[in-house]
Amino acid sequence: MIVEVKNLVAGYGQRVLIRNLSFSVPSPAFVAIIGHNGAGKTTFFRAFQQKIDYQGKLLVHHQDLRQLSNPAEKGILSYLPQKNIINFPIKVHDLVVMGLFRKKHFFEDYGAADYQQAAQVLEQLQLSHLIDHDFTTLSGGEQQLVWLAQLMLQDADIVLLDEPTQQLDVYYKNKVFALLQEWTIQKGKTVLCITHDLYNLLPLKGYILNLSKPAPELEPITSETVKANQAFLEAGRQPVL
Numbered sequence: 001m002i003v004e005v006k007n008l009v010a011g012y013g014q015r016v017l018i019r020n021l022s023f024s025v026p027s028p029a030f031v032a033i034i035g036h037n038g039a040g041k042t043t044f045f046r047a048f049q050q051k052i053d054y055q056g057k058l059l060v061h062h063q064d065l066r067q068l069s070n071p072a073e074k075g076i077l078s079y080l081p082q083k084n085i086i087n088f089p090i091k092v093h094d095l096v097v098m099g100l101f102r103k104k105h106f107f108e109d110y111g112a113a114d115y116q117q118a119a120q121v122l123e124q125l126q127l128s129h130l131i132d133h134d135f136t137t138l139s140g141g142e143q144q145l146v147w148l149a150q151l152m153l154q155d156a157d158i159v160l161l162d163e164p165t166q167q168l169d170v171y172y173k174n175k176v177f178a179l180l181q182e183w184t185i186q187k188g189k190t191v192l193c194i195t196h197d198l199y200n201l202l203p204l205k206g207y208i209l210n211l212s213k214p215a216p217e218l219e220p221i222t223s224e225t226v227k228a229n230q231a232f233l234e235a236g237r238q239p240v241l
């Protein structure tokens with residue numbers, strides 16, 4: 001089992017957002033996590049990162065995440081937040097190369113081979129022209145792609161992405177989803193991706209987890225499930241019982 005969620009209950013104080021969620025991802029897969037604004041998608045990721053208290057169990061590779069120290073350092077888990085703000089000047093190349101942090105000792109400098117790897121992922125994302133730019137001067141979508149490049153270098157087994165295509169144009173939305181699919185099929189990664197871009201899921205193989213449903217479960221991505229979930233979300237929020 002790569003990821004197992006067992007009877008997860010999570011929220012804030014009296015406000016329970018995730019009630020008894022259970023599912024398992026037995027082999028590398030792409031999982032789109034969908035739901036209305038405020039449904040608890042980011043909260044679910046916070047539980048994964050042990051940033052909030054929760055009941056139930058979260059297991060990765062059969063290990064309880066509560067007992068697993070520093071899964072990022074071990075290359076088990078990586079995370080791309082919805083917003084990641086930097087307020088000091090830094091070159092795109094220098095930011096991306098930091099994705100290799102777990103291969104470095106404390107204070108060890110990044111070398112030519114590391115910068116070469118960073119340049120390669122930037123090229124793959126068609127961002128080579130931005131390599132020497134100051135990150136803080138880039139557009140929102142460009143910044144989002146640069147973070148994605150850094151995440152690629154982290155090369156973790158399980159990748160959590162919170163709306164990675166939110167600010168992207170139609171071309172890059174498709175390109176990023178295709179890339180995430182490639183990570184699962186060619187590199188054996190498990191990708192959990194929060195998204196509101198349901199129609200971009202249509203060409204993909206994987207699963208949908210709709211956290212707005214009363215009993216969310218993994219549904220295979222097909223044109224029927226995408227359309228049914230889109231209709232479900234368009235119908236509006238269900239009253240909380």
Ligand SMILES: Nc1ncnc2c1ncn2[C@@H]1O[C@H](COP(=O)(O)OP(=O)(O)OP(=O)(O)O)[C@@H](O)[C@H]1O
Binds near residue numbers: 017035036038040043
């Ligand atoms: N630290 C917190 N304390 C109390 N309530 C919080 C906290 N963080 C988030 N919430 C609330 O929990 C609810 C779920 O938030 P969450 O960020 O998980 O939603 P989401 O499904 O990711 O939504 P969106 O699609 O808008 O990003 C929201 O109503 C939010 O206001």
